[in-house]
Each structure stands twice: as C-alpha cells, then as structure tokens.
Amino acid sequence: MPDTHVHRAHHFQDLGKQVHAERLGMWLFLGTEVLLFAGLFVGYSFYRTLYPHAFAEASHHLDTPFGTLETFDLITSSLAMALGIHFTRTGRRRLSVAAVALTILMGLAFLGMHSVEYRHEYLEGMLPGQYYHFAELPLAGASLFFTMYFLMTGLHSLHVIAGVGVLTYLCVRTYRGAYSPAYQTPLELGGLYWHLVDMIWIFLYPLLYLI
C-alpha cells in the first residue's frame, strides 16, 4: 500500500511493528495516568475511613441527578468515539468526522455542566480547606471531602480539556483525509485516551456522588 511508507519511521522494519510500538507506548502512558489518579484515590479512601460519617453526609450535598447526566454524557461520547474509529476503518470518512465532532461536543457539554456544578458549590461555600464555609455541614472531615472532590474532579476536568484538544486535532486530520482503513493508529490512540478519561469518571462518579 503506497501510503504506509508515508507513516512508517525509518527505524521500524515494517508498519506492523511501528503500530505495535505505538500502542504499547500509549498503554504504558495510560498506566502512568491511572497511577497519577491512584494517589488521589488512596487519599480519598484513607480519609473516607477516617471520616465515614462526614464523607457520607457531604456526598449527599452534591447534585446527584446532574452528576448522573454528566456520566451518561461521557459514556455516550465514548460510544461516538468508538464509532468514529470504526467509520475510518471502514473508509467512511465523513461519518467518522461527524462522530469525532460529536465526541468533542459531548466533552464540551460535560465541561459546561461541571462548571455549573462548580459555580453552585462555590456559592454555597462547599470549598476545599481554608475556604470551606458551608453552614449545613460543620462536621470534621467535611472540608476534606470537598478538598478531595475538587482535586479529583479538577484533575479529571484538566484531562477532559486535554482530551478535547487532542480530539480536535485528530478531527481536523481526519477531515483532511490523513487516516485510511490501512493506517489510523493516531485516531485509535486518541480514542484510547478518551476512553481512559471516561473510565476515570466512572470511578469518580460513584465514589463522590453515590456512596
């Protein structure tokens, strides 16, 4: 295939090895991302065992229906992303562009919804550490819940922003026809990253909103 040479770097013997290397590299990178969040998950579980009562109370003050909507939004966006890769693989470029664009829009919608939530919490005084002044919940440990909440969702939102940036780049590249059924690894890797961002949210959502 002529366009495989365009993508292959000189130090790989063939494109197959290169794709293998790129995938392995991406999975390792995703591993480091998981470990980055792992530190926060450890912190969360540790403080939850110290203040089970306060954490349970505090989590009831989060907007659960809104959080559910966000979860729904993100999971659907993952489906759209998977479809985008599928369409490129089967050579339907326009559909693929549309699916990736939909993913981006849903990512932006998630960010929008979350900023509405942040605004609400800011107004109520449900803030981390020294800024905490939420009158309904004077329990020890409640401010820690919101510290962990803001750290975890904040770091996650940064990842969503990064993901939206990456997907926008990939969307433009797809539109310009850079990927074909023979080679679409960057799009696939971008998709992997987006799924990871979703996965992390799927863990955050029950920990912060439900239990």
Place this chain on the structure above:
Amino acid sequence: MSQSAVVSRRAGKNYLNVETSVKSWLLTRDHKRIGLMFLVLNVGALFVGGVFALLLRFEHLSPGPTIMDAITYNRLFTLHGVVMVWLFMIPAIPSAFGNFLVPLMIGAEDVAFPRLNLASVYLYVAGALIALWGMFHGGADTGWTFYTPYSSMTPTKVVPILIGVFIIGFSTIVTGINFIVTIHTLRAKGLTWMRMPLFVWAIYGTSIIQVLATPVLGLVLLLIALEHSLGLGIFDAARGGDPVLFQHLFWFYSHPAVYIMVLPAMGVVSEVIACFARKNPFGYKAIAYSSLGIAFVGFFTWGHHMFVSGQSTFDAGAFAVLSMLVGVFTAIKVFNWVATLYKGSIQFRTPFAYICGFLYFIVFGGMTGVAVATVSLDVHWHDTYFVVAHFHFIMVGATLMAFLAALHYWFPKMFGKMYNEGWGLVSAVLIILGFNATFIPQFWLGNFGMPRRYYNYPERFQWLHVASTAGSTLLFFGFMIILIYLFIALRFGRRAEWNPWGSRGFEWRTATPPPTHNFDQAPVFTHGPHEYHEPHEVDLA
C-alpha cells in the same frame, strides 16, 4: 562469529562528525547524541551538587556558624539533595548511557520514539531551569523529602522547586516508556530475551519502576505545591488531614527511586565485570531475574522510612521483612559477580578499578542496609548520620562507581578517543579513598547520636566532622583530575581502537564511534552478548 552486523572499522563519518552545527545537536533525534547531551547535563549537575556538598562539609568544621548562617545551610542541604537525586542520580545511567547503548545493544537503529526522546532532554532542561530559578530566588529549606507540614508553611520558595522536579519527573516517565517499548519491539532478529545483555535487563527493570512510581511522585509534589500556595488542607492536621499520608505517598515513589538509581548501576557492573574477566557472567538468569525481583519488591518496602513515624507495630514488621528480601536479591547479584571472576582472565584497568569500588560499596552499604532494616536498631539510627552514611554508600557510592566505570568503559565508544590509563587509576584510588574517609566517620557519628540536617551540633561530634570534611576534599580532587584528563583526552587523546577492551558486547560490533544509523545492515544475532568462552576470534569482523 557469525554476527552479520559489522561495518568497516574505519568508516569516515560517524554520529559525531556527520553534522556539526549547533542546530544539528539541538534538534537531533539520534539516541547517541541525546545520550551525550544527557551525559554533559548530568556531569554539570554532579559538579553543582558536589560543590554544595563541599560547602556543607566545610560548614561542619566547627559547631555553629563557620562559613554560613543556619538558613543558608538549610537551603544548601535541600539543594544538594534535589540536585543530586533528581538531576544526577536518577537520570545519570539510564538517560545518558541507557540512551546511548540500549539501541546499539539490541541492534536497533534508534529508540522507538526519537522525538519524545528529544523532548525528554528539553523537559529535563526546563525542569532544571525552573528549579534553578527557584534556588536563586529564595531556595527551599525543607530537605529533598519535602515533609509536610513544614513544607506547607516554610517561608522559602518551595513551589518553583516542586514544579521543576515535577517536570523532570515527566522527562523520566518519557525515557522509561521509550525504553520499555524499544526493548519490546525493536530487538533485532535473533535477539531473544535470554540473549539480551544484562545492562538491557537492568534498564528494563529500571524503566518499569520509572513508569509505575514517578506519576505518584508527580501527584504528591503537586499536592504539596497546592497546599503551600493555597492552603487546601489535604495534609493539614488542623483540618482533619494527616501529614503521615504525605510520607506514605512520597516514599511510595522515592523508595523505588533508589532502585532507579542502583539497578542500572548493577547492569553496568555485569557488563564491565564480564569484559574484564573475559568470562560469561556467572548465573545470567539469576542476575537478570533478581533485577526484576528488586523492581517488584522495591514497591513494597517504602514503610521502612517510617519506623518511628507512628505507624503500627505490625506495619513496621511487615515492611522490615520485605526490606530484607531486597537484601537477598542484592546478595544473589554480589555472589554471582564475585563468582564470575572465578577462573576468569582478569585485566585490571580503570573501569575495573571502579568495579572493585562498586563491589566494596554495595557490600558494605547493603549490609548496613539490612542492619537499618532491623527495626529496633533503626529506632536509634533513624534520621542520624548513620542513615546518611548508609545511603551515601549504597545509593551514591555504588551508583557513582558504576557511573564512572561506565564513563571509562564506554568513553572510547562514545568519543573514539583514549584517556590516560595512569591518571585514570590514580583518580580511581583517590575517589574510593576519599569516599571512605568522608563517610566512615559519618557511620560513627550516627552511632554517637548525631541527627542529620543539624547546622549546630554538640561539641563532642566535632573531630569526626573534621575527619569527614578532610575526606570530602580528597574526593573533590579526585573528580577534578578526572575532569581534566578526560578533557585532555577529548582534545588530544590517542585515537581509540575499534574494540579496545576486547569486549563481546553487541555495542562494540559496529564502528567506533558508531555511524548515525548504528548498523549498515540489519544485524542478526546468533550468540549471547557475554559468551567469552567461545573461541576468541581475533577480529570478529
């Protein structure tokens, strides 16, 4: 030898002179040039950290103020730690020698992601510059461990240094991912896992630790930076937080980080000892697997830094027994190295002198290591000079010896020049003696009860401090001699032969110095790298 990947020995163009513009260096994607840039940066960091150390030693010539005040002292020992740990020890062997050698050793043209590799240089430089900026605008006085609550409330500028180290962490992660992927996907035809050079095994183990542990460090440094600048109260006892949680997260990275430093050193030793004993490493598999064993167990021993921090007795016992296992893995390696010498043909050259130093430091440093892992003894030793001397022996002494051995062993490969053997031996002796003279008194100081990070100390400790300072001066002279004769070698040195040590390592198969694309034809491996028992063919070409 049927290794097919040999180029003509007198190839005119090599990776050094194929292009010479500054731009060709700054934008290079050649793993050899990147390795060389890391080498220069690391030596620079070693020099800066060494000067800090020397100043600290001079301050200790007398109790109380000698040449600086308490705040300066506190900043200096922090910077000494930060520079030596993150700018020298962690990247020293993997980033400099690993980058240069791993593709050569596995018969690849380059690492898997050359552009990311270049990015890791710039991340390192950016992190170092930010940290340096912080040092000159207030510095930090927390110690390189950044223990909170002190690091959350210190008036000094701790944030830029945290950010700097965070960015250097990225550089480490990128290097680690690159090596793992390279070793998995770019091994040349015929190079099975059990034929890989032991150095590559060690780098593989190191990279796994780098990839798994560094993100946690990155996170915890960010948390401390947020805590310091915004007061989020994550570790603040007054808001219900727990400062000990920070220590757990910090040591979860920083204990494996010790193995990031020492595993590559062990890899270097396996290579060099095999070459100068002209013998296959005794127990190749044991050495290779114990690297992975150390990488694995190293993740479960972090609590031995916290025996007196108030963790439960059960935790202390569990961490103590796991720490002992690391000692066992290290012991296996030491026995195998010594046994490699048996019935060998030993040639005593400068790199081998450093290997002797390495064996000495790893045996004594390791033995004091299992001694401090003996919980009840550690209660007395914790946070004293005994621990300082212990980790300088095992982590600095061993790594530094291996770094110098690697530098002298692969110097001809990297630059195509030879250095003066006589001066090499003189400085090796000076450095090993100086290191002992510096740190043996510190073992005694620790037994005596001298806590670390003490600006002012009770008078009874003084004469041991003076002895230690004298030793450090010797050490400094040793390093200066190396710097001078290596510089002379670069300018005026004799042209190196193609394979001056008669090594069987794959990296010597190609021209010295190697051409830009390493091998003219794709190499095919039919032998292991250390098969010195094979009939010795004179030219291998």
Place this chain on the structure above:
Amino acid sequence: MNEFLRRLLFLPEQASSVAPGIDHLHYFVIITTMLMSAVVGWTALGFFIRFRRRSEIETTPRIEPGWKFETLAVGLPLIFFLAWFWMGFHAYIRLATPPPNSMEVYVMAKQWMWKFSYPGGPNAISTLHVPARRPVKLLMTSRDVIHSFFVPSFRIKQDVLPGRYTQTWFEAVEPGRYQILCAEFCGTDHSNMRGEVVAMRPEDFDAWLNEQRRGLTNRQDMAASAQEPVPPLTDMVEQGRRLAVAFACVKCHTIDGSPHIGPTWLDLYHRQERLANGDTVEVDEGYITESMMDPRAKVVAGFNPVMPTFQGRLDGPDTAAIVEYIKSLRSERINPTPSGGPAYEPIRGR
C-alpha cells in the same frame, strides 16, 4: 566486651533499661556483617590475584551455577536476614509497648522547644524530670510541624506529629542527665531544639514533684496579689477546668452526676457506655478526644447528636488538659487505674 565494643562503635552510654539489649543486637549484626563482607571481599581479592590475565589470548571456560550454589546464595543471606528481623522485631515490640505501670508525662513540641506537663503536676520547658528505675510513658503531640523525640543514651526515638498523639517510653537505669535532640528537620533552629532528661532518684523525684506543686500554688497566690501576668506553669487539671468553662462544655455536661444535654463527666473515665447503635465502648482518652473532634461518630444512647465539633478549635495540649480534667472527676477519690493501650489518636474516627 560490651564496654569495648560500645566504645569501638562510638555508641553513647547505655542509660535505659532497653539500651543494653539493643546494643547487643547491634554488636551481633555488625560483627556478622563485617565477617560476611570480609569473606566476600577476600574471596574477590583472591580471585584478582589467582586469575589475573597472563596473556592476551587467554581463554576462559564457561561456568554456570548449579542449583546447590543458587540455593546457598539465596538461602544463606535469607536465613541471616530473617534471624535479624526476628530479633529486631522482638526488641521493637518491647520498645513500642510501655509497661502498664508507667508514669505518664505529656510532651508538646513546637518550633523549637519541648514542653513537658505532668498530670496534676507542673509544666516544664526543655527539662524533663523523671524518676530513675521507674518506667515513664511520654504522650507526645506537636503544635506545628513534625518533630522527633530522640534521646541517644536511651536508644529511643519517636516522631511527634501535629493533630495526634504518639507515644514512647523509657526507664532510666541511673540518675543522671541525658540530652534530648530533635531528629526530624523542623525549620531554621532545628539543630538547637534540644532538651535534657534529668533522671533523679525516685525519692528525690517525689520530693521535687511535691515542691513544684506547692510552688505552683504559691506562685498563683503571688500572681493574684502582685498583679503579675499569670505564669505559664499551671496544673493540667486546673487548666482543663478553665478550658471546659471557656468552651462552654459544662453547659451541656454536668460534673455532679446528673444527666443533662450530654452525658455527665463525673466518673465518665473508664465507664462502659452504651451507644445509640447498640455497641458499647469503654470511655478512655481515645474515645473522649474522638468525641470532641467527631462528636457524631459514637453517640451515647439516649442523647441527641447535637454537640458541635471542636476540630481546629482545641489544639493538642488543650485537648489533653480537658481529658485530664475529665479523668480527675471521680466520685470516690481513688487512684484511677493507669490507661495502657495504644496511643491516643484524637482525630481518628475508628
């Protein structure tokens, strides 16, 4: 032999009951390590000489280890290391467990000084008076950063943390003066954060304590008349009483045995309380501090969960003072049994 090795290794005097045992393990570990290292070193040296390169074309045999060598290489160090671990861990358990009849002293560390408070007795700064040949348990907390209480002559060290209590103990064998050092870096004057343990003969100590207590009352009388600022040295129980009034604890908790909004404090210490969730707890220091910091965690049956948290409002020493005050409220003035058990963990909700 002991004395010779101690001097050779530069160890300080063995001034506590545990020190000789720890030093003996120390000698054992150091001697075995030196022997093992020497064997490895001399073997290597022997090989250097025996197998030096004699000609440039020398060849070597291929030697691979058999299973015997590998087993030995793993087994021998493992046995030694596990033996050390076992001995060390035993001694560590002893170090970590104060004898039940220990005298208790509260230690508060701050940048850069040590403050010692005796229950029902005086406070002191930098100098810890203790009786020799009697176990002393230290309950330690910090007001700011992490410090570490280190007495080289006793071979003890324990980090002192803000927001919770850690404990250590010692028994000085001879009257004497022993240096206290701070071992955890705590800021600019870390190296000057020193103190002294003064071990006295038990009868001297009792006399000293009585004198201090008398002096305390005298000084308070004088302070009242001469309008001097109140001296910093106060009785912990008295201080706790004042704090209990100042923080309005006594508006809900009576001290005469009658139930009010909260449980009475009289005879509270060591009482078995039934909780709202059906469990029972024994009221000890841990439960009291927990209830101050996280009042809704374990509510006594029959009372409403209305108590606010004092997290962040009461610091370590204040909390300790109130606990001592509660402990002192007993209907019959018998000596309360000493509180053994684990360290107090005031902020934990367990």
